[in-house]
Amino acid sequence: MLSLKNSLAVLKKTDALLEGHFVLSSGLHSPQYVQCAKLLSKPNQSKKFISSLASKIKKNVKSFDIILSPAMGGVIIGYEIGRILKKETIFCERVDKKFKLRRGFYIKKKAKVLIVEDVITTGKSSMECVKLINKFGGRFVGIACLIDRSKKSSISKKIISQVKLDIPVYKRNKLPTSLKNIKITKPGSRYLR
Template sequence: MLSLKKSLDILKKTNALLEGHFVLSSGLHSSKYIQCAKLLSFPYLANEICKSLANKIKKKYNKIDLILAPAMGGVIIGYEIGKLLKKETIFCERVNGKFKLRRGFNIKKGANVLIIEDVITTGKSSLECVKLIKKANAKLLGFASIIDRSTIKSLKIKTGIISHLKIEVPTYSEKQLPQKLKSIPITTPGSRFIK
């Protein structure tokens, strides 16, 4: 099992842990942002984190039929976990602002589906994926992510999340911004607002 210190060292080494003023895809503001795409751009460093997450998933679920990942952030981690667990892995992508299955992907009726993301803050993207699972009359097993940065206040998911790392980073609505954060220029990372 990878230690917290070693995990944070890998995130910093790959420039995946950023500091500044960010508007997250949830619309919330934060002083930190985890850009897992940077972590995953170094497969040899991300490998240990992926193995750790895959082991946690194996301990919790023994019957996974399919892994579903939301594009963009979940695509690579979904692929890596699917490879480690030897499971079919598909992704959904936004079409006119809503997640759809494309590219010939489908979810079989009755399939046990695990949703995998890079980072979960509110769980909004994951809950959008749940709609696709329900529409297919399949079964949601649960949620997994490299980083869980949710709080009881922010999380819309009511099921437990399996994550490699739980990071507590305060988030704020625009109306509740601390003065220190207001003075830093805003960066809008993520892919939810990409047209």
């Protein structure tokens, strides 16, 4: 498995760990952002990262039938984890602001489902995936992600991550002076106002 030090080195080498003033999809502000798309754009660098996460999943999740990833960020990671662990992999997409299964994807009743994401901050996307799993009568068994930057929450005990980062987040009206003077960037595929 890839150590924390080596994982951080890969993130920096691929320009995936960014510094600045970012508004996350949750609406929270942060001085750092992990752009997993940059990591994944370098397959030779990301291979060890993803393989290490797959090993952690194998060690910590006794059994599961299918992987569900939220589009857009989790699609490649879910596919790669599924390929390594030889599991079917599907993804959900936002339709009218809610996750739905499209493209003929479905979850069999009582199927054990592992959610695979790129980055978890608030856990909102993961919890939306859990609702979708429940809607189909599946059984949620856990969450895996490349980067866990969540704080203590109801889902944090269920998260298996390659890297746990403690990056501060702030509400717009509680920004530190250091962020107030930096131009805002809104990365990611979803932005909530």
